[in-house]
Amino acid sequence: xxxxxxxxxxxxxxxxxxxxxxxxxxxxxxxxxxxxxxxxxxxxxxxxxxxxxxxxxxxxxxxxxxxxxxxxxxxxxxxxxxxxxxxxxxxxxxxxxxxxxxxxxxxxxxxxxxxxxxxxxxxxxxxxxxxxxxxxxxxxxxxxxxxxxxxxxxxxxxxxxxxxxxxxxxxxxxxxxxxxxxxxxxxxxxxxxxxxxxxxxxxxxxxxxxxxxxxxxxxxxxxxxxxxxxxxxxxxxxxxxxxxxxxxxxxxxxxxxxxxxxxxxxxxxxxxxxxxxxxxxxxxxxxxxxxxxxxxxxxxxxxxxxxxx
Numbered sequence: 001x002x003x004x005x006x007x008x009x010x011x012x013x014x015x016x017x018x019x020x021x022x023x024x025x026x027x028x029x030x031x032x033x034x035x036x037x038x039x040x041x042x043x044x045x046x047x048x049x050x051x052x053x054x055x056x057x058x059x060x061x062x063x064x065x066x067x068x069x070x071x072x073x074x075x076x077x078x079x080x081x082x083x084x085x086x087x088x089x090x091x092x093x094x095x096x097x098x099x100x101x102x103x104x105x106x107x108x109x110x111x112x113x114x115x116x117x118x119x120x121x122x123x124x125x126x127x128x129x130x131x132x133x134x135x136x137x138x139x140x141x142x143x144x145x146x147x148x149x150x151x152x153x154x155x156x157x158x159x160x161x162x163x164x165x166x167x168x169x170x171x172x173x174x175x176x177x178x179x180x181x182x183x184x185x186x187x188x189x190x191x192x193x194x195x196x197x198x199x200x201x202x203x204x205x206x207x208x209x210x211x212x213x214x215x216x217x218x219x220x221x222x223x224x225x226x227x228x229x230x231x232x233x234x235x236x237x238x239x240x241x242x243x244x245x246x247x248x249x250x251x252x253x254x255x256x257x258x259x260x261x262x263x264x265x266x267x268x269x270x271x272x273x274x275x276x277x278x279x280x281x282x283x284x285x286x287x288x289x290x291x292x293x294x295x296x297x298x299x300x301x302x303x304x305x306x307x308x309x
Contacts, residue, residue, distance in 0.1 A: 022150035024060040029093035041122040068095035075101040088119040088161040093168040099175035111155030118159020128215040137211040162221035180226040188216040191251030196265025225260040
């Protein structure tokens with residue numbers, strides 16, 4: 001009960017500090033694939049964000065379109081802190097106007113997150129692919145990713161499936177970081193390494209690492225997120241860091257990046273090699289109130305910069 005009351009108080013404090021929720025555009029260019037990925041499932045993830053924590057943390061707008069040019073028209077009339085590209089297609093879904101609009105968004109927000117696992121979070125496939133996942137962890141992972149973008153001033157998330165279904169995602173990636181494309185096909189295992197705790201533990205909810213790896217393990221093929229140093233379309237050097245690496249089945253071999261970001265992971269490294277080991281990001285400890293206060297201060301700064309912008 002005390003934990004619930006503390007959580008409610010933290011959410012209330014966060015909403016008061018930010019003054020306005022992080023505005024999100026959830027752009028769905030993914031086909032339904034014979035009802036494996038119905039539009040209603042994609043919209044469910046957007047609605048989850050708006051309702052997260054009782055509301056007031058995010059304000060998410062869902063738009064489903066596979067028609068080139070519609071993104072540019074939408075962004076001409078609307079502005080967002082974060083754009084989520086729910087993009088898993090074997091064909092192009094964006095034209096030159098759309099990509100220019102994405103570049104303009106980048107100029108205002110200047111922060112990126114590439115996510116190679118967004119598609120499988122809510123599909124008709126298996127026991128772990130029903131959003132928001134086991135104990136709600138895939139939902140909280142999604143919220144944590146967008147939260148991390150929001151407190152940094154906004155950005156872009158690109159979701160993709162395995163090789164051959166990355167065309168629209170790579171269109172967006174290539175418009176910002178030419179040469180930074182999703183590659184390959186991996187068969188994920190429960191052997192992985194979280195290189196930090198940014199996406200696992202924030203003010204708005206913790207994620208059990210092994211639940212995410214078990215989720216990925218159930219889906220047979222995934223793409224590899226780009227990492228390394230790239231030049232953006234303006235000629236600026238941008239480094240993409242891996243937030244989590246996963247080994248191919250049966251595990252124990254080379255690990256590949258599944259989520260990469262334009263900021264270096266913070267917090268300790270968490271190894272997950274046993275599906276029965278939860279890999280608690282807090283090391284079994286409840287975060288101290290001082291930790292929450294530090295994050296709240298960051299939220300206050302983020303709110304200030306959003307108002308200034």
